[in-house]
Amino acid sequence: MKRIFYILSFLVLAQASAQKNIYESNRFDQLSEGHKILAIIPFFAHLDLKDEISKKELRSLEEKEGYAVQNALETYFSKRKKKKKFSVEFQNIKNTNAILAQNNITFDNIDVYTIKELSKILGVDGIISGNIDLNVLLSKGVSTEFSFMDYFSGSADYGRIGVKISDGASGKLLWKYEKQINKKSGKNTNDFIDRMMKLAARKFPYDREKRKDRKKETG
Numbered sequence: 001m002k003r004i005f006y007i008l009s010f011l012v013l014a015q016a017s018a019q020k021n022i023y024e025s026n027r028f029d030q031l032s033e034g035h036k037i038l039a040i041i042p043f044f045a046h047l048d049l050k051d052e053i054s055k056k057e058l059r060s061l062e063e064k065e066g067y068a069v070q071n072a073l074e075t076y077f078s079k080r081k082k083k084k085k086f087s088v089e090f091q092n093i094k095n096t097n098a099i100l101a102q103n104n105i106t107f108d109n110i111d112v113y114t115i116k117e118l119s120k121i122l123g124v125d126g127i128i129s130g131n132i133d134l135n136v137l138l139s140k141g142v143s144t145e146f147s148f149m150d151y152f153s154g155s156a157d158y159g160r161i162g163v164k165i166s167d168g169a170s171g172k173l174l175w176k177y178e179k180q181i182n183k184k185s186g187k188n189t190n191d192f193i194d195r196m197m198k199l200a201a202r203k204f205p206y207d208r209e210k211r212k213d214r215k216k217e218t219g
Contacts, residue, residue: 022203023176031167031174032205035125038165039091040077041100041118042107043069044131048159061137063107065189068139069132069161072193079194080201088206091124099123119168126168134159134181141188157182161196165205175205 025031045066047058074093080086100106103121105113115127132138136158158181165175179185179196186192201207 021178022200023173024203024205025172025174027172028174028205031170031172032126035088035167035206037089037091037124038126038128038206039096039119039122039124040070040073040093040128041096041110042066043129043161044111045069046131046133047137048133048135049137050135059108065132065134065137065139066107068189069130069193072190073128073163073197075190076194076197085201085208086204086206087208088125090128091122096122115166115168115171124168126174127166128163129166130161130163132159132161132181138181138192139189158185177203 042063043066045062047062047065049058049061053061070093074090077086077090081090099122100110105118105121110118113121115129118127119125138158160178160180162176162178164173166173177196177200179199181192186195197204202209
């Protein structure tokens with residue numbers, strides 16, 4: 001019985017924490033009214049690894065982590081899409097990356113383009129982007145075994161992620177979700193993103209149920 005209580009307490013605290021780390025624009029409904037398709041672009045990644053490696057190798061690893069998050073988000077949205085959970089479609093990331101490449105936009109220079117420019121180039125209504133800071137290679141898989149001593153030593157902390165949705169026409173930030181990454185978060189990028197987004201599911205702005213609830217409140 002005690003174990004069930006602790007599990008329920010953890011889930012409630014996790015959900016509360018997820019909600020505190022979520023921002024949604026008060027103009028979301030107005031700016032997203034005609035949104036039909038969003039693109040997920042590679043995330044900006046910053047690695048702070050203990051191993052001594054060259055700048056070139058570090059940049060290559062950061063690129064890998066950035067694309068891993070892009071892929072993991074597409075996997076999550078694809079699973080939920082089958083259950084008709086969303087009011088928008090998501091551009092296939094292979095198409096997204098191909099269009100970017102055709103326009104000479106790479107992981108190294110994508111940050112010089114504005115949201116409005118990227119949306120126009122990709123032919124979408126909005127952009128899902130973000131940053132991830134890591135001290136491990138999450139895409140390769142990490143240890144999920146932990147003890148209380150890990151928290152005192154700091155070895156349980158792997159980094160932080162921020163997921164953003166921006167309006168393509170105006171470039172305005174519509175929604176943002178920030179989350180700490182630690183040993184409880186998941187064993188790899190796909191596992192972590194799946195767990196993270198499930199915690200924020202009811203707060204995801206394009207969730208059909210959330211939009212229904214909002215309409216009831218304003219109706």
